[in-house]
Amino acid sequence: MSKLPNEDKITTKFLQYKGSGGTNIDLSSLYMQSDLEIISIEYEDTVYHLYCRSKLDYGTCPYCCHSSHRAHSRYIRTIVDLSILGHPVVITLQVRKFFCDNPQCQNKTFAEQPGNEIFRYRRRTRRCEVLVTQHGLIHSSESVHKLLKSIGITLSSDTILRDLHRMKIPENKDVRHIGIDDWAYRKGVTYGSIIVNLDTGAVIDLLNDRGVDSFHEWLDIHDQVSIVSRDRSTDYSAAVTAAGRNIIEVADRFHLHKNMSDCVRKVIGSYYKEYRKLVRPDEEKMKEYTNGKEDNQQSGNPVKERNDSRQIMFDEVKGLQKKGLKINRIAAKLGIARQTVRKYMLLDTLPQRASNARNKYYLYDDYVESEHMKGKALSIIHKEIQKMGFKGSQTPFYDHYRYLSDGHHGFRPKKKVKEMQEMQEKAAKEKLLEIEPLVPIRNIAFIVEKSLRAKKLDTKETYLINQLMTLEWFREIYTAADSFYKTIMETDVNGVVRWLDTYRNSCIKELKTLACGIDLDIKAVQNAVAYDISNGIVEGFVNKLKVVKRMMYGRASINLLRNKIVFGDLGFN
Numbered sequence: 001m002s003k004l005p006n007e008d009k010i011t012t013k014f015l016q017y018k019g020s021g022g023t024n025i026d027l028s029s030l031y032m033q034s035d036l037e038i039i040s041i042e043y044e045d046t047v048y049h050l051y052c053r054s055k056l057d058y059g060t061c062p063y064c065c066h067s068s069h070r071a072h073s074r075y076i077r078t079i080v081d082l083s084i085l086g087h088p089v090v091i092t093l094q095v096r097k098f099f100c101d102n103p104q105c106q107n108k109t110f111a112e113q114p115g116n117e118i119f120r121y122r123r124r125t126r127r128c129e130v131l132v133t134q135h136g137l138i139h140s141s142e143s144v145h146k147l148l149k150s151i152g153i154t155l156s157s158d159t160i161l162r163d164l165h166r167m168k169i170p171e172n173k174d175v176r177h178i179g180i181d182d183w184a185y186r187k188g189v190t191y192g193s194i195i196v197n198l199d200t201g202a203v204i205d206l207l208n209d210r211g212v213d214s215f216h217e218w219l220d221i222h223d224q225v226s227i228v229s230r231d232r233s234t235d236y237s238a239a240v241t242a243a244g245r246n247i248i249e250v251a252d253r254f255h256l257h258k259n260m261s262d263c264v265r266k267v268i269g270s271y272y273k274e275y276r277k278l279v280r281p282d283e284e285k286m287k288e289y290t291n292g293k294e295d296n297q298q299s300g301n302p303v304k305e306r307n308d309s310r311q312i313m314f315d316e317v318k319g320l321q322k323k324g325l326k327i328n329r330i331a332a333k334l335g336i337a338r339q340t341v342r343k344y345m346l347l348d349t350l351p352q353r354a355s356n357a358r359n360k361y362y363l364y365d366d367y368v369e370s371e372h373m374k375g376k377a378l379s380i381i382h383k384e385i386q387k388m389g390f391k392g393s394q395t396p397f398y399d400h401y402r403y404l405s406d407g408h409h410g411f412r413p414k415k416k417v418k419e420m421q422e423m424q425e426k427a428a429k430e431k432l433l434e435i436e437p438l439v440p441i442r443n444i445a446f447i448v449e450k451s452l453r454a455k456k457l458d459t460k461e462t463y464l465i466n467q468l469m470t471l472e473w474f475r476e477i478y479t480a481a482d483s484f485y486k487t488i489m490e491t492d493v494n495g496v497v498r499w500l501d502t503y504r505n506s507c508i509k510e511l512k513t514l515a516c517g518i519d520l521d522i523k524a525v526q527n528a529v530a531y532d533i534s535n536g537i538v539e540g541f542v543n544k545l546k547v548v549k550r551m552m553y554g555r556a557s558i559n560l561l562r563n564k565i566v567f568g569d570l571g572f573n
Contacts, residue, residue: 035115036093048089050081054114059098061110062120066102072109073097079118081125083152091125093118128153129163136160137568140551167563172197172204173222179229179252179538180236182210183545185558192558193236194545194565196538198229203541206562215239219247229535231255232521251524252535253488259514260484265445266510267477272441274471279438310350310400317344364390368401439464452482473508480511493526541565 035055042049058069074096081089097111117125124132132155135144141157141164148155177198182191193207193215207214216239219225229250230236240247268275313336320330327345331338344350364385371381382390382397390397439447447461448468457465468474480503487495500519506512518525548564549556556564 050091053094059112061100064102064105068098070099088152177227179535181538183542203565212239216242219243229533249524250527250533263514269441314350
């Protein structure tokens with residue numbers, strides 16, 4: 001048995017298909033409505049040639065609609081039609097010219113246009129034009145060129161673009177309810193405006209900018225507009241006011257929600273230190289202590305205020321002396337000379353070293369400690385700081401920095417220093433793992449938004465909200481946001497005024513700013529409560545516009561974008 005049981009069938013069918021030549025195919029049924037009569041069909045070089053003529057024995061003048069039976073002359077038109085099984089189809093049409101017998105018609109002759117599939121001055125049938133246009137509205141011209149080529153229609157990308165540019169946007173002067181929003185042609189540089197018919201959910205027009213003048217001109221042309229849904233843009237509001245008509249402005253509830261959400265996020269950001277102090281009190285105390293220590297070092301005399309290594313060594317000698325240890329034991333334990341131990345044991349207080357002020361060890365302490373922790377020898381570090389201006393000799397330098405690493409046994413070998421450093425880093429990492437990171441501001445705002453919308457919170461989120469509720473500023477902004485969301489989702493128009501009266505003079509700067517902005521746009525915000533109108537469909541078309549713009553590699557003109565968006569949504573029939 002063959003491994004490919006259908007191999008013979010495939011081969012036979014392929015040969016039959018190629019050998020048929022297409023001469024026995026009846027295509028008359030495809031042109032029954034076009035008043036075309038197929039005289040003959042030829043298949044040559046993978047192309048179907050259809051020789052056609054009109055079925056009618058008369059022609060109708062396209063200028064005066066008068067019928068005529070008197071033929072003037074004949075000529076040949078070559079028209080491309082949709083392909084058949086991937087093979088190009090070319091219609092060779094015999095066209096007659098007729099005399100127009102209407103004495104009132106200015107044209108003496110006219111050419112017949114048989115059926116509804118043949119356009120004047122076109123080289124493609126109507127259905128082929130529709131297919132090209134539909135693909136051109138959805139894809140880029142280069143992609144459409146490759147796609148059509150694969151199915152037997154050869155058109156350049158420039159031709160496809162010319163077809164799209166020929167399309168004329170409908171005027172839509174009877175539109176009453178519109179939604180408008182801005183979109184970025186080049187973000188941060190140039191912007192435009194998109195206008196949507198809220199009754200039909202279709203894009204009406206694209207404007208070159210988002211300024212007052214362009215939208216004002218558009219409103220003058222479309223004098224039937226009675227409701228405009230918008231975001232909180234003052235330019236669109238100014239254009240509506242300049243129109244001088246009784247046009248109702250409706251602020252989009254989504255943007256009102258967003259304004260409140262942004263306000264909550266800004267408030268949390270401004271009071272984040274208080275939140276940090278609440279959840280990490282020990283960390284804040286340590287931070288304050290560290291900052292205070294640094295300030296003291298910078299403001300005071302570092303020589304007097306910084307703990308000196310000599311003082312540390314002196315205190316340890318005196319401590320061991322009180323315990324009853326002898327000179328040899330103390331010298332061996334601390335790793336210093338017996339003469340030094342004997343000298344310190346005879347003193348009650350450590351006298352100030354004059355060389356400290358002269359050599360200014362405090363200027364190099366941090367550098368010496370950091371370089372020593374990297375494994376450098378003291379001799380190398382001493383040479384480096386001498387180049388920096390240190391004037392002390394090597395012996396007092398060793399004495400000063402002998403106890404900075406561990407303070408007891410002198411400096412350890414490089415290997416042990418590295419091991420100690422690794423142990424310290426490991427301990428620091430383990431300590432960090434024990435402490436959970438602080439919740440970022442954006443995440444806190446999201447959790448607050450989730451809580452306000454009565455969504456289910458997990459244990460950590462609930463604990464975070466309970467912690468924040470102990471702060472006075474958070475309780476105020478939380479209550480304000482909760483009441484604001486409920487106000488704009490209800491039908492009570494006066495609720496907006498009551499909310500403004502409550503929070504117009506708030507101590508929280510961000511909340512006060514939001515309230516003042518809503519007060520300036522009070523009518524549109526009240527209409528958002530009164531009318532069941534949303535700008536959501538406009539936002540959806542803005543996203544679609546971004547996709548089309550990227551598909552055109554950002555090189556499409558405003559006219560081409562307008563045609564793609566308007567007709568891409570309406571369709572082309």
